[in-house]
Structures are given as structure tokens and as C-alpha cells.
Amino acid sequence: MRCSDTEPSSLGLFSESDLQQPARSDALGPQAWVLRGFALPWIERLLPRLDEVLAAAPFRHMVTPGGFSMSVGLSSCGQWGWTTDRSGYRYSRIDPQSLRPWPAMPEVFRQLAEAAADAAGFSRFTPDSCLINCYRPGAKMSLHQDKNEHDFNAPIVSLSLGLPAIFLFGGQQRSDQSQRVPLLHGDVVVWGGVDRLRYHGVLPLKDGNHPQLGQQRINLTFRLAG
Ligand code: MD3
Ligand code: FE
Numbered sequence: 001m002r003c004s005d006t007e008p009s010s011l012g013l014f015s016e017s018d019l020q021q022p023a024r025s026d027a028l029g030p031q032a033w034v035l036r037g038f039a040l041p042w043i044e045r046l047l048p049r050l051d052e053v054l055a056a057a058p059f060r061h062m063v064t065p066g067g068f069s070m071s072v073g074l075s076s077c078g079q080w081g082w083t084t085d086r087s088g089y090r091y092s093r094i095d096p097q098s099l100r101p102w103p104a105m106p107e108v109f110r111q112l113a114e115a116a117a118d119a120a121g122f123s124r125f126t127p128d129s130c131l132i133n134c135y136r137p138g139a140k141m142s143l144h145q146d147k148n149e150h151d152f153n154a155p156i157v158s159l160s161l162g163l164p165a166i167f168l169f170g171g172q173q174r175s176d177q178s179q180r181v182p183l184l185h186g187d188v189v190v191w192g193g194v195d196r197l198r199y200h201g202v203l204p205l206k207d208g209n210h211p212q213l214g215q216q217r218i219n220l221t222f223r224l225a226g
Helices: 040-056 107-119
Strands: 025-029 032-035 073-078 081-085 088-092 129-135 141-144 156-162 165-169 179-183 188-191 200-202 217-223
Touching: 025 179, 025 188, 040 073, 040 107, 040 129, 073 081, 081 129, 107 156, 107 188, 107 217
Parallel strands: none
Antiparallel strands: 025 032, 032 188, 073 129, 081 088, 129 217, 141 200, 156 188, 156 217, 165 179, 165 200
């Protein structure tokens, strides 16, 4: 099954032109950009490295401080990985499951993140952390802010792989209206500056099968965490 066989959502958010992934970028905010299909030429080189990282640090369903198991599977690579448990959210140099450092960030990951940040006008971005989220059908991420990083001046770069998802891009307050943005395989989002602390989330993933990734969406976020 190809992405373009995916049913149009009831909200009419997936148009034929979105599914063809034309080379273009959409502004989501003053300093937030979707680079449509930016990573497509990189994916063949990325996927084998992603497999290696996930063999060393498999996806796990973390428990939030509130005691809920997250529907999204999480892993990390790089100097810092993101973890959560009953005592809170934090970055750690050690994978609490293996008790070893997180796998190193593959060179091609860092190169892609730097190229995308550059294309969006954030030069000299060198991430030290890559969070890897796995969505199976039904998995979602509730509205939240990313504020565990030390330096909010650095942008965040995200790469979407596999099944399409609807990303929610909110405002500076949880109660602000959200934009609904379809994200497809190969799309890269870069945001920083005034948009860095905006609320965001992901609607429950719809069923489907992606030719390269199968029945899942994997999202990589590149950050300067430490
Ligand atoms: C906008 N992941 O891991 S990535 C996360 O698709 C996370 O898995 C989502 O939110 C996902 O924390 C969205 C895009 C993203 C990430 C961080 C942001 C957008 C953002 C921070 C501020 C504003
Ligand atoms: Fe986030």
C-alpha cells in the first residue's frame, strides 16, 4: 500500500497535492517551517542507521509522572536521551533500560538535521540529542511544550517517517487554538525563536500501511538538550 491510498481524513486535510509531496515549504509561524519532502533523498541512508540504533535501544512505553503509560513508544540516540518515570521528565546520558549510554547519533542524522536547520535559516545547529517516537495506529501525543532543554535559543528539527499524521500546532498557552498540519513521510519541521515554546501534539494515528515503514509512524526530533 502506498501513502496515496490513505483515506482522506474526515476533515479533508489530506489533499492530492499534499500526498505528491511537492518541494515546497510552509510557514507554520514566524520561525516555524515545514520542509515538504526535504528528507526523501536521505531516507535510504537513514533507515539502516535507524535500525542499528533501535536494536541497541528498543522502543519502550514510558510511564508519565501521573502514572500513565504513553501510547507512543520512545527511544533516543546521541549524548542525551529523554526519559520519564514516576519522579518526572528529564534528559539522561544513560538509557535507564540498558543502564548504558544511549547509542551514538549516526553521522547522517546530524548532517540531515544541520541541513534542514540551515534551510530554515537557523545556521550552526549541532544537535546533541535525537528523540525517536514510534506511533502505532491509535497512538497520540497530547498537547505539551518542550521545555526540558537548557537552551531555548536552539531550534528543534523533526523528521516524519512512515504513516501520515496530523500534527497540532498550538500557541503559547494550552488553551490557544491549534493549527492542524498533515505530516507525511520525508517531511521535516524546523522551529525555533518565538515559536520554540508553542504547545504542540499529534492526533491519534490512523490505520494504514507504509511501503517502507509498515503500520507505524516514526518521528525523530533533533535537539540541543545539554
Ligand atoms: C513545535 N513529537 O517528541 S515533532 C516530541 O510528531 C514531539 O512525534 C511530535 O512533540 C511527534 O516532543 C512532534 C514536532 C515538534 C516538536 C517540538 C516542538 C514541534 C514543536 C516544539 C515547539 C513547537
Ligand atoms: Fe514535543
